[in-house]
Amino acid sequence: MVRPYTLTAGRTRSVVYLPLEAPVHTATSMMPATWPPSDIRARIVALCAEGPSVAEISARLTLPLGVARVLVGDLVESGTLRVSETLDDDATADERRELIGRTLRGLRAL
Numbered sequence: 001m002v003r004p005y006t007l008t009a010g011r012t013r014s015v016v017y018l019p020l021e022a023p024v025h026t027a028t029s030m031m032p033a034t035w036p037p038s039d040i041r042a043r044i045v046a047l048c049a050e051g052p053s054v055a056e057i058s059a060r061l062t063l064p065l066g067v068a069r070v071l072v073g074d075l076v077e078s079g080t081l082r083v084s085e086t087l088d089d090d091a092t093a094d095e096r097r098e099l100i101g102r103t104l105r106g107l108r109a110l
Contacts, residue, residue: 007040007067014073016083020055020065021103023084024048024072041080044071048081053102 018024026048035042040061047057058068075081087099 007063007071011070013066014069016073016076018054018069018073018076018083019086021053021099022086023051023053023102024057024076024081025051025084027079027082040071041075044068044075045080051084055107056102056105059107 026045037043040063043061044057047060052060054069054072055065057063057072058065061068063071072081072083076083087095091099
């Protein structure tokens with residue numbers, strides 16, 4: 001078992017702002033990484049093909065939320081992942097329903 005802080009080299013904050021509900025996707029222009037499939041970064045990137053939120057990534061990979069945020073932030077900084085905008089005041093009812101649905105799925109996964 002690897003302690004969570006070793007995955008982030010002791011860091012507790014991401015340089016990238018990552019709201020819990022922010023959808024994360026793989027970047028289309030990235031070159032495939034050469035991480036082994038068991039590497040947590042490879043698992044995060046594979047999961048992001050579905051566009052999960054930061055909270056969903058944390059829950060599905062059973063990572064503490066702070067660790068997931070730091071790792072996702074690192075992958076965003078490297079250009080491997082991209083974070084979509086979250087809702088603003090002009091969001092439609094369908095967009096709000098989708099956000100609520102994603103949030104509920106993430107909470108159930110916890």
